[in-house]
Amino acid sequence: xxxxxxxxxxxxxxxxxxxxxxxxxxxxxxxAHHDQGLPILGTCAGMIVCDAExxxxxxxxxxxxxxxxxxxxxxxxxxxxxxxxxxLRAVFIRAPWVESHGPGVEVLSSYEGxxxxxxxxxxxxxxxxxxxxxDPRFHAIFMAMTTSSRSRAKEEAR
Amino acid sequence: MGHMAEQATFRLKTGLAEMxxxxxxxxxxxxxxxxxxxxxxxxxxxxxxxxxxxxxRDGGVARMSDPAMIKGIQEAVSIPVMAKARIGHFAEAQVxxxxxxxxxxxxxxxxxxxxxxxxxxxxxxxxxxxxATNLGEALRRLGEGAAMIxxxxxxxxxxxxxAVRHMRAITSGIKRLAQLRPEELAGAAxxxxxxxxxxxxxxxxxxxxxxxxxxxxxxxxxxAALMMQLGAEGNFVGSGIFKSGDPARRARAIVEATxxxxxxxxxxxxxxxxxxxxxxxxxxDLVAEDALLQNRGA
Numbered sequence: 001x002x003x004x005x006x007x008x009x010x011x012x013x014x015x016x017x018x019x020x021x022x023x024x025x026x027x028x029x030x031x032a033h034h035d036q037g038l039p040i041l042g043t044c045a046g047m048i049v050c051d052a053e054x055x056x057x058x059x060x061x062x063x064x065x066x067x068x069x070x071x072x073x074x075x076x077x078x079x080x081x082x083x084x085x086x087x088l089r090a091v092f093i094r095a096p097w098v099e100s101h102g103p104g105v106e107v108l109s110s111y112e113g114x115x116x117x118x119x120x121x122x123x124x125x126x127x128x129x130x131x132x133x134x135d136p137r138f139h140a141i142f143m144a145m146t147t148s149s150r151s152r153a154k155e156e157a158r
Numbered sequence: 159m160g161h162m163a164e165q166a167t168f169r170l171k172t173g174l175a176e177m178x179x180x181x182x183x184x185x186x187x188x189x190x191x192x193x194x195x196x197x198x199x200x201x202x203x204x205x206x207x208x209x210x211x212x213x214x215r216d217g218g219v220a221r222m223s224d225p226a227m228i229k230g231i232q233e234a235v236s237i238p239v240m241a242k243a244r245i246g247h248f249a250e251a252q253v254x255x256x257x258x259x260x261x262x263x264x265x266x267x268x269x270x271x272x273x274x275x276x277x278x279x280x281x282x283x284x285x286x287x288x289x290a291t292n293l294g295e296a297l298r299r300l301g302e303g304a305a306m307i308x309x310x311x312x313x314x315x316x317x318x319x320x321a322v323r324h325m326r327a328i329t330s331g332i333k334r335l336a337q338l339r340p341e342e343l344a345g346a347a348x349x350x351x352x353x354x355x356x357x358x359x360x361x362x363x364x365x366x367x368x369x370x371x372x373x374x375x376x377x378x379x380x381x382a383a384l385m386m387q388l389g390a391e392g393n394f395v396g397s398g399i400f401k402s403g404d405p406a407r408r409a410r411a412i413v414e415a416t417x418x419x420x421x422x423x424x425x426x427x428x429x430x431x432x433x434x435x436x437x438x439x440x441x442x443d444l445v446a447e448d449a450l451l452q453n454r455g456a
Contacts, residue, residue, distance in 0.1 A: 013181070013237050
């Protein structure tokens with residue numbers, strides 16, 4: 001896991017992903033990536049894995065399956081800070097929400113009063129699945145974070 | 159819900175299956191087994207009253223599980239809980255939907271309730287997975303609204319040969335379809351006895367519009383790696399785990415082999431010291447006894 005500009009921790013089942021990180025011994029490499037200030041995008045289960053009760057990359061706790069089981073899964077148009085006025089179609093599958101967060105956490109989007117997209121320093125996290133729609137604007141926020149982190153690293157290397 | 163909110167769209171139905179890709183879905187019959195499966199790294203569990211090997215041995219009519227057992231399993235684990243309904247038994251499916259299971263498997267492992275019709279899966283909000291032995295069957299199930307396809311294999315045998323045959327039939331069928339000219343697709347639809355619109359969609363994309371998993375006969379980590387290399391996007395394992403000598407260990411090993419299917423050293427390491435695999439059955443003997451489950455609900 002060296003030479004990466006950014007890391008995506010995708011959706012799936014957070015229990016399964018956590019076990020996988022354990023059994024593959026990936027935690028030190030993930031921590032090293034985060035400690036260098038390199039960007040991370042955590043979506044759905046990826047957001048849970050990044051939270052204070054798991055890897056602790058965000059000063060926030062995510063509530064698992066907060067919106068319910070598969071029957072309560074939904075899609076909706078949501079406003080997201082930093083992507084323009086046009087709402088984003090967001091797909092929530094057995095989705096978590098952010099239950100609590102520290103003062104340094106920026107809430108980029110909320111749904112029915114619960115934060116569903118946040119940024120904490122180099123970590124961007126969302127409760128929905130931006131990869132299941134064609135709209136690239138949420139990924140663009142992450143791409144901008146990786147690009148600026150890479151330019152910063154180049155500056156420092158000079 | 160406001161904001162143009164919608165539920166039960168096809169994207170939400172297939173979306174959950176997308177999240178299970180690369181993972182293992184394990185058959186469990188008790189909350190304790192479900193916990194073992196979750197701890198071993200299963201991405202979902204399939205709640206049923208008897209594993210296929212026992213259904214095969216005991217005979218009788220195999221039905222949907224006891225709702226109390228399904229609820230117990232839902233309370234025991236936080237990963238998705240799937241459950242099986244008999245082919246064509248839409249009232250069992252209604253009960254499973256009322257129980258809020260995350261996926262319904264309209265399964266040939268249970269005794270079919272309807273000899274000529276499958277469930278109209280578009281009528282449900284909960285998504286369905288269905289088995290197939292070849293591309294035509296897969297396309298027909300998609301036409302009925304399935305949001306995930308699995309090979310049928312031959313459940314409860316611990317013999318992977320049928321799953322291999324079905325997976326190869328499905329993937330090579332897709333490749334052939336993708337090479338056809340547009341005017342040849344109507345003929346292909348007729349040959350596959352499948353709706354033309356689904357045939358067109360698969361031909362254009364060169365893949366099924368939903369995730370394709372393997373089921374039916376996986377007993378070892380190498381079996382799991384084999385199926386992934388043959389094009390499965392994840393594995394269902396039934397009797398193979400809880401009919402083996404050391405279920406927790408074998409479950410972990412099959413998860414490891416499914417994730418790292420292209421890394422023989424890891425599959426080898428995972429295969430060491432697992433104890434006895436489930437005893438297997440010869441397919442030829444089942445043919446002689448007319449005991450193949452895969453012929454149900456074509």
